[in-house]
Amino acid sequence: MRTGEVQWVINHQARHAGDRKVKLTFLSKDEIDQARNFHRKFEGYQPTPCISVDQLAAHLGIDKLWVKDESYRFGLNAFKVLGASYAIGKFLAKKLSTDIHALSFESLKSQETRRKLGEITFTTATDGNHGRAVAWAAKELGQKAVVYMPKGSSQERLDAILATGAEASITDLNYDDAVRLAAENAKKFGWHVIQDTAWEGYKEIPAWIMQGYGTIGAEVQEQLQKLGIEKPTHIILQAGVGSFAGAIQGYYAELFGEERPMTIIVEPQEAACIYKSAQISDGKPHAVTGDLRTIMAGLACGEPNPIGWEILRDYSDAYFSCSDDVAEKGIRILANPLSGDMKVISGESGAVGIGLISLLRQDQRYEHLLKALKITKNARILVISTEGDTDPKSYRRILWG
Template sequence: MLIANENATHKAYPNVLQQILSIEKAAESRSWLSQWDGINPGATPLVKLPALATALGVGELWVKDESARSELGSFKALGAPIALVRLILRVFPEQRFEANSLLSGEYRQALADFTVISATDGNHGRGLAAAAKSIGCRCVIVLHANVSIEREEAIAAYGAEIVRIAGNYDESVEKAASIAVENEWTVVSDTSYEGYEEIPRDVMQGYGTIAAEIVEQTPQAGPNESAFTHVFLQGGVGGLAAGIASYFWEVYGAQRPAFIMVEPQQADCLYQSALSGDAAKSEGSVDSVMAGLACGETSPLAWKFLKESVDHFMTIEDGAAVDAMRILASGKNQDIPLVAGESAVAGLAGLIQILKSPILAADVSIDANSRILLISTEGATAPSVYAELVGETAEVVLHRQKAWHSRDVA
């Protein structure tokens, strides 16, 4: 399903939003992250897929590959560390901590009894656990029933204490909040709710790093015009999309690219938000193979940015995501093979669905001249799940990718 957002506008980035998320703050976050050994140095790859673009009938197709961000394997390595650093700076102003020194563990002894907690589908919890380990504070992660043991073990490897519940993601969020109150701990979540916006804001600000790199990696198409006509964004609670859309909006203003939001059919909280005009809940089961997007409630803070910046909202079936994973892994017709996890491929799956229908393609103004940007948000963060869905391991795909690079160099 696809709908146009009747509230979408193409105008200058509103000052009221700039007070929340800005290029200036994103640059500060990026500077701090560059000093953290939890992420790899330099920008993640922005790769062009000319063969797939030709097959789909679009002008250009680009993919920002966040699987290479760090050993965590996803974009979540950018949000949780920044939120945790900013939280500690607010809580302990008298200590005069330095942000870079926090991430290097210099204040480990002073923060040994400071505890943070969060619910997660996997990647956010892993990012928070990694940051907490570097800083030296305690971390507790609440996991719902659909989070795999494989993802649990990956989080626990960073020293986090795991709490399991029988419910879904939204119930794990509620559980984390109640545990935090009982123990006087602090929730570090990537979704907002009434009275809780500072930390989700900081998480989203960390995601601005992705957009900043993309702007630097691509030439402008014209004065204040993006190199891309369309950007496909994954759903979830909306935090990643808000972090990226706000950055592009501030840079390009009224000339910003068109944004298309893609979600699982059964976790369509942003689609429902577009229908109602306010942050809403999903009408589905919220159980999707796209685990990182299996969220039932829109982040109200994220919605402040998305309600006017996203031009279209759409939903896809799980099978479409699996097909997209296989397409990127194959590297058909000389394109670079890419390891993209279940939640990473929503944008490509959405694009393919649109292009199957000339009517839908016309509705979103995608044609042979369109320049499309996709954000591949994760690699094989659950290796066994990836292998089962794609039919080969991530290692095999990476070997093929290495061979592609070797051929390119030769």
């Protein structure tokens, strides 16, 4: 693939209701509202900004463009805490034989609750953001965390995890093998895995994590409705294992049915497992292998979450694989806004959606794609910047390099 180019698969079956097999009830409005109500009880909870970049929208020849900025999430510079905290909350509620409705994050911190629970160690594999979220939640609740990072992970992200008091290290494994290491050691030492991907016998916690991510969708809908807007026409979602993308896709599909926004999935070319699965088109998830080298560390995953994949398979309209420079372009666009637009500090995994829509709208080679995806001058597009500058050195290199 040449610099600045993308590969794609259009899902012509996405709008054929009879072809769907997956059920979305676990991502219904009621379930997501329950997750959001749990998050509302956190000290300092505020919905993250949904920023309308009107000048950029006009420049790209569309009606509206919104950037949901997750760099403001609980001071952790990324969205992952929504999934990790909710899954840990659900896990502890189950352990206490209590409904999550009756608990708050604050109540789980109490000495009485901690005495009932005893000492618990949570473990996970991560590029940085998810591991930091698990470690932060464990620390807040007086519990322990052990975090494994794949080779090539940044020292800055490791340091951020270590700062929570967790045990953490960069392994010589790729992401998927680091997940297996966490699962093996959990079994060996009696720890509990908090991972946003699923496998045989491990599906409940990944589903809870996806419900936690749904808080983003609920916030967006509330923010747009205050502006008198029912919904976006299009949503661009980045995918690693597909849990985040599947959560937002599932929420909107459950909320709006056949009237849901068109959804575009985007991945890095070296770790495009969702794109590969869509390309093979046998309905099954397919892995990519190797070192998974990409600057989009949060998306450097080779094996799809089967729960997320089934949702994306049945409901998403297109799947894109793109080179790293598409994400770099997105970072620079958001960091250097047109006059009148707000600056957004977005990391490599957060900015790839902006990079993609900019490329599609400004390169004549992709006019047929715009037509197929109904991206016209009336398009109202939502992009979710899932992280800020979680690797400051990389962010600076992209801006200054």
